[in-house]
Amino acid sequence: MPIPRDDGCTLTGALSVTTEIERCATIIHGPSGCAHHNFSLLHALHAARDHITTPALISTDMSEREVIFGGEHLLEEAIFEAFSRHPDIICVLSTCVAATIGDDVDALCRIPHDIPVIHVPTGGFLGGGFLSGHINALQTLSHLAKRGEGSLSVNLVGEKTLEYEVQEHYREVSRILASMGVPVHTRFVCGSSLPDIQRLGNASLNILRDPSMVPLGTTLDRELGIPFVDSFPLGMEGTIRFMEEVGAALSLDVTDAIAEEEALQREMVRAFSSLKGKRIRFSTRYAEEGVFHPGYELAEMLDLEIHEHGNPVPVPDPFPVGTHGIRRLLNRWMRGCHA
Amino acid sequence: MKQIALYGKGGIGKSTTSANLSAALSLQGLDVLQIGCDPKRDSTRMLMQGTLIPTVMDLVRKRGDPAVTLDEVVYRGFHGVRCVEAGGPEPGVGCAGRGIIATFQILEKLGALDADVVVYDVLGDVVCGGFAMPMREGYAEEVYLVTSGELMSLYAANNICKAISRLSSRARSRCRLGGVICNAKNLPREEELVAEFAEKIGSFMIQFIPRDQVVQQSELNRRTVIQFAPESGQAEVYRTFARKIMENRRLDIPTPLEMEDLEDLAYAYST
Known part of the structure; x- marks a missing residue:
């Protein structure tokens, strides 16, 4: 089931x-x-x-x-x-x-x-x-918000306020957005004030926490005229894709920002080179296979062998956000592999 | 102890029938307790000579807790018949069904449900679990349906059969249909129609109560027929009915009719 x-x-x-x-x-x-x-x-x-x-x-x-x-x-x-x-x-x-x-x-x-x-x-x-x-x-x-002028800024919509790493995820998505010159307008809702909420309509893009928020994203698009990107950045490739999507939605040239992010990712992979060649298995149990996709991506990038008797490493759901999220996750994989 | 419940369409004469039944039973020398299970609270009014007694729910509402005593909820009416009204919320708010459940729990706790005969007079239709409370284990074991020959009244009675057959299929349930009471509206061949309906649902017509002006006269004088016009033919009908109830050993699990069959039946008697 x-x-x-x-x-x-x-x-x-x-x-x-x-x-x-x-x-x-x-x-x-x-x-x-x-x-x-x-x-x-x-x-x-x-x-x-x-x-x-x-x-x-x-x-x-x-x-x-x-x-x-x-x-x-x-x-x-x-x-x-x-x-x-x-x-x-x-x-x-x-x-x-x-x-x-x-x-x-x-x-x-x-x-x-x-x-x-x-x-x-x-x-x-x-x-x-x-x-x-x-x-x-x-x-x-x-309904407390009105349509606004559409400044170059984004709202973060539907953050999972009960997850332990909600602030880490927020800092990471803010960092990635800032690297493209895009400020966060309103967190809808996480530690926000009433005026923040009332000004919701002034942003020009909504970034949904994950695709479960699409029904809300659609409503906000209709009511406030703000389009959406359907998820925070997840995984290495996913982070780059996220930057491309945001760039396209806001008509920004994000080539340099992406090049910097890719450099950061390469540097991070090098920092975990001691993991290379290790045998791992995913210790987190899920009913659906699809959840492991970012785990496979990481294993391939770090040249890890997935084996049924490998070292147990977690693939958390929700998956950590952005490049720094992966860094935190790889630290846990290091511990799992005693590397 | 005999526990019986009267169910039927709103306005069909359940309270009149119940009150006259209770009055007649008390004259047989029985200790009778009548419980009105309707937020309208007028079940026992004729037994109480026109007085609306305080209801169990009134007391709970005022006190805020169910700490009521027996003396505060049980009132002696005509010939010592003990009367209780469940009461309930104002029309349009809250949950009357829950009010009935709470009333039963309070009466149970007070040990009030003790008499030779307990008569439950329940509102129009079994709209929710609360109003099926009198049919549950430990309460009424005999349900009597009050109906006239009108289709809507038969329809309501048939619907109540569904609740009886549902509840009686439960383990340890002793709730059964005791019979059908025809409270006549002076329709042609009404007695035959209701008798056939009763047979078709797997029961029988225990009493035909003719329409008589004396019922209205008694009510205008705030009395039961038994008290106001004891010599009348109508009073004799109620006394006969009370005897039949005490002697009745026939208890059935009814089989409700399909809507079409019910309509066909009513149609057959319409000309």
């Missing part, structure tokens, strides 16, 4: 977005458990990245009483409570229970407020999992 890529909780997917917005209060309309297990997960992941502020979550703490009589009054109180913390934006996420009994969350969010109060429908039982929560949240937030 293939590994499901859209599994998990819709609410968690949406929270991976809203908790990355600065000065945002997120209300979870449902039983306290829905907030608690997500709070624990987010807090643990943030702490692992030395980020120790707790996620700004408010639970409406629904009980059986609200299930029977309706819970809209609790949501009203929670919105009131959120206002008292003076956020820039309030995101209201629904849960399975709130959606089942049909609380009209939309109607409460539509009441005019001084700051944006947005509703992301996240009743998980309605189908879809983590990914749809992630995309729905971004899609809803994108």
